Amino acid sequence: MSNPLAGIPTQESEVRSLDRAHVFHSWSAQAKIDPLPIASAQGSYFTDYEGNRYLDFSSQLVNVNIGYQHPRLIAAIQEYVAKLATIQPAFANDARSEAARLITELAGPSFRSVFFTNGGAEANENAIRMARLHTGRPKVLAAYRSYHGATHGVIGLTGDPRRWGTEPFTVPGIVHFWGPYPYRSAFYSQTPEQETERALQHLRDTIMVEGAGTIAAIILEPVVGTNGVLVPPPGYLAGVRQLCDEHGILLIADEVMAGFGRCGEWFAVHHWDVVPDLITFAKGVNSGYVPLGGVIVSDVVASTFDDRVYPGGLTYQGHPLACASAVASIEIFKDEKILENARFLGTDVIGPELEKIADKHPSVGEVRGLGVFWAVELVKDKTTREPLVPYNASGAAATPMNDFAAACKARGMWPMTHFNRTHVVPPCTTTEAEVREGLAILDEALDVADSFC
Numbered sequence: 001m002s003n004p005l006a007g008i009p010t011q012e013s014e015v016r017s018l019d020r021a022h023v024f025h026s027w028s029a030q031a032k033i034d035p036l037p038i039a040s041a042q043g044s045y046f047t048d049y050e051g052n053r054y055l056d057f058s059s060q061l062v063n064v065n066i067g068y069q070h071p072r073l074i075a076a077i078q079e080y081v082a083k084l085a086t087i088q089p090a091f092a093n094d095a096r097s098e099a100a101r102l103i104t105e106l107a108g109p110s111f112r113s114v115f116f117t118n119g120g121a122e123a124n125e126n127a128i129r130m131a132r133l134h135t136g137r138p139k140v141l142a143a144y145r146s147y148h149g150a151t152h153g154v155i156g157l158t159g160d161p162r163r164w165g166t167e168p169f170t171v172p173g174i175v176h177f178w179g180p181y182p183y184r185s186a187f188y189s190q191t192p193e194q195e196t197e198r199a200l201q202h203l204r205d206t207i208m209v210e211g212a213g214t215i216a217a218i219i220l221e222p223v224v225g226t227n228g229v230l231v232p233p234p235g236y237l238a239g240v241r242q243l244c245d246e247h248g249i250l251l252i253a254d255e256v257m258a259g260f261g262r263c264g265e266w267f268a269v270h271h272w273d274v275v276p277d278l279i280t281f282a283k284g285v286n287s288g289y290v291p292l293g294g295v296i297v298s299d300v301v302a303s304t305f306d307d308r309v310y311p312g313g314l315t316y317q318g319h320p321l322a323c324a325s326a327v328a329s330i331e332i333f334k335d336e337k338i339l340e341n342a343r344f345l346g347t348d349v350i351g352p353e354l355e356k357i358a359d360k361h362p363s364v365g366e367v368r369g370l371g372v373f374w375a376v377e378l379v380k381d382k383t384t385r386e387p388l389v390p391y392n393a394s395g396a397a398a399t400p401m402n403d404f405a406a407a408c409k410a411r412g413m414w415p416m417t418h419f420n421r422t423h424v425v426p427p428c429t430t431t432e433a434e435v436r437e438g439l440a441i442l443d444e445a446l447d448v449a450d451s452f453c
């Protein structure tokens, strides 16, 4: 019998030319891109066909929390696929049941069940549908400077320019508000405490003018991800929870990026002891070894659908292989103390080293973050805080950022850049020595950014 994979190209040139001919890429003008073909990956590194090895300071799309080719996770997936490669969601399945039990337990005692999806956008789609049906109210409030996914409904929730290209064709009933961002306060605040107070007042006013009785949910990223790793100032999340309680509004925490170890906890909200009504997750739940996401549903919301049909489903939701990999990933995280590693890297290595880097470089306006979730904000001038590149519609990097990224890559580190920021988001399993290696490269590459100040 012939090997059914024999047709997969082995030469870089062939991979590249087939990609250009037949793969329609996301977020790209198809004729203007030339993606780097990747040959292999291991731990915190991936390697191209020329043998160049890159320390991955992006964790791909901030999802490879467990690192590449984790041997125990690979073995678990191989074991499970040999047993049951697929089963549709209307049957019960051992891996799915256990994944749902574990994830619900990690979320906390007020949660009952998990509605599985294939990724983060679908999770948010279903969370807002559940909230609308549960409350009987139409509107959803979402923050500017947020990303909630790119499917038809949730691209409208997304508060950054990635939404623009689809407007005005997104779904109705979404209202945006400003969240806290002390470094570039929309409220002219001078302190984080003032930022909390003013951001909450703004949200209260938004609820008032929209009409509390029309609002089903407030969705937010507890730590804003691609829009700059914005850690909420003290009291903000608790204040939002309180406003929701006052007005019968549900709180949806989008933990797609912040959850499963990225912030050094299972869920970012655990840092602030805030309990949402719905939590959405994807990415780090199994590091994307098999696509998986979901909505963790509180007992209160789940009970709405005890005797009422939930109108929604997906052929591949709760896919047994994806769920088996989630079970294995969670067990590996516990066994190998990966949350502890993420916390240690944040408090003892990345945080202090980035502070030193900020002091040295005129282009570094602010560093912020926690766990293995950090942003370095680049400016033309530390005093005026003028961003190194302007906020633009396409999200495409402008010259200084491209030059900075090229300098990182030439030295063997793959950065994650977005507008005027570079994010430091390696896998949660990265060692201290590897993180120091990447930070040393970042430090050198910032000389390029400094030359634009």
Ligand code: PLP
Binding pocket: 061, 118, 119, 120, 121, 122, 124, 147, 148, 149, 150, 221, 225, 226, 254, 255, 256, 257, 258, 282, 283, 293
């Ligand atoms: N929510 C957040 C906070 C995200 O960061 C992302 C993806 O980056 C999504 C939702 C969308 O997830 P997906 O790309 O799996 O649909």
